[in-house]
Amino acid sequence: MDIEKVYAISDIPPVDRRGRGVLACRRYKNLLFLSGHCSQTLGKASTQLDTQTIYEAAREVAFSMLATLKDEIGNMDRIEYFVKALGIINSGGEYSDMPAAVNGFSDTLTAYFGSRGQHARAAMGAPGLPGNAAVLADMIVKLRE
Amino acid sequence: MKTREDTARNRLNKLEVPIDAYRGKGLVTARQVGNLLFLSGYGADTYRQGRIGENLTIDDGYEACRYIAMRHIAALIDELGDLSRVDELLRAFGFINIAEGFTELDRVFDGYSDLMATVFGKRGVCPRTIMGTHSLPVGNTAAEIELILSIKP
Numbered sequence: 001m002d003i004e005k006v007y008a009i010s011d012i013p014p015v016d017r018r019g020r021g022v023l024a025c026r027r028y029k030n031l032l033f034l035s036g037h038c039s040q041t042l043g044k045a046s047t048q049l050d051t052q053t054i055y056e057a058a059r060e061v062a063f064s065m066l067a068t069l070k071d072e073i074g075n076m077d078r079i080e081y082f083v084k085a086l087g088i089i090n091s092g093g094e095y096s097d098m099p100a101a102v103n104g105f106s107d108t109l110t111a112y113f114g115s116r117g118q119h120a121r122a123a124m125g126a127p128g129l130p131g132n133a134a135v136l137a138d139m140i141v142k143l144r145e
Numbered sequence: 146m147k148t149r150e151d152t153a154r155n156r157l158n159k160l161e162v163p164i165d166a167y168r169g170k171g172l173v174t175a176r177q178v179g180n181l182l183f184l185s186g187y188g189a190d191t192y193r194q195g196r197i198g199e200n201l202t203i204d205d206g207y208e209a210c211r212y213i214a215m216r217h218i219a220a221l222i223d224e225l226g227d228l229s230r231v232d233e234l235l236r237a238f239g240f241i242n243i244a245e246g247f248t249e250l251d252r253v254f255d256g257y258s259d260l261m262a263t264v265f266g267k268r269g270v271c272p273r274t275i276m277g278t279h280s281l282p283v284g285n286t287a288a289e290i291e292l293i294l295s296i297k298p
Contacts, residue, residue: 022258022272022273023271026235026272028233028295033236033293034272035273035274036272036273036274036275086238126277128241128246128250128276128277129250129277130248130249131251136276138274140236
């Protein structure tokens with residue numbers, strides 16, 4: 001896993017949460033709990049955004065999360081596997097294609113980590129997210145001993 | 146004459162599942178796994194009811210989240226006896242009751258984060274996930290938050 005490759009195809013800057021009373025992630029033994037990361041893409045599914053746009057927004061979230069992980073652990077090989085993700089799509093009305101949209105997040109992880117990138121996942125819709133982000137996801141990661 | 150309901154009840158009785166004894170009691174304040182503690186979702190109850198951006202302001206939402214932090218701390222005292230046993234907060238997950246179009250969820254949830262940081266210092270600053278919703282229990286309370294934390298052995 002070469003994080004530089006991730007940066008190379010991504011212009012997503014890491015989110016600096018310092019001084020905001022919030023931690024990007026916290027470690028308990030070999031588990032790493034990551035905060036909800038928002039997409040830079042704003043707006044709501046169904047009324048404003050189609051599934052392909054949200055898929056791309058979910059990719060942004062994955063890159064943002066990888067940047068946080070890189071900051072925290074340095075060497076990405078220290079990741080044993082991804083455990084559990086919660087992906088939330090800013091959506092309203094009759095929109096129900098959340099899993100397809102959150103695949104943008106999951107596909108990015110498996111693209112770089114293969115089977116280690118696979119994870120248990122819940123995908124859901126919410127009528128509002130912080131800053132009107134299109135996608136928010138959090139994650140629990142298992143690190144090697 | 147037997148209704149379908151009765152038949153189901155009879156079958157249930159034959160299984161000797163003590164379902165009545167546990168009805169409405171599936172919920173506990175907290176569950177411990179090793180040194181991990183999982184706290185149930187706590188709401189602001191009747192302290193603040195309604196949607197932020199509709200009948201409630203951001204300050205109302207902040208107060209509601211602060212109130213939930215106090216409920217969590219009270220639950221921790223009940224569970225652990227002593228707050229010095231709290232190690233680190235690991236993950237807070239908040240549902241904020243919002244009006245359509247309200248997006249400043251971070252400022253509302255700060256009510257929770259700020260109080261936890263005040264009480265527990267750096268150990269109380271924690272990763273968080275925040276989402277909006279349009280309906281919550283207890284007369285549409287303003288917010289609900291669940292928490293995972295680690296405790297000292």
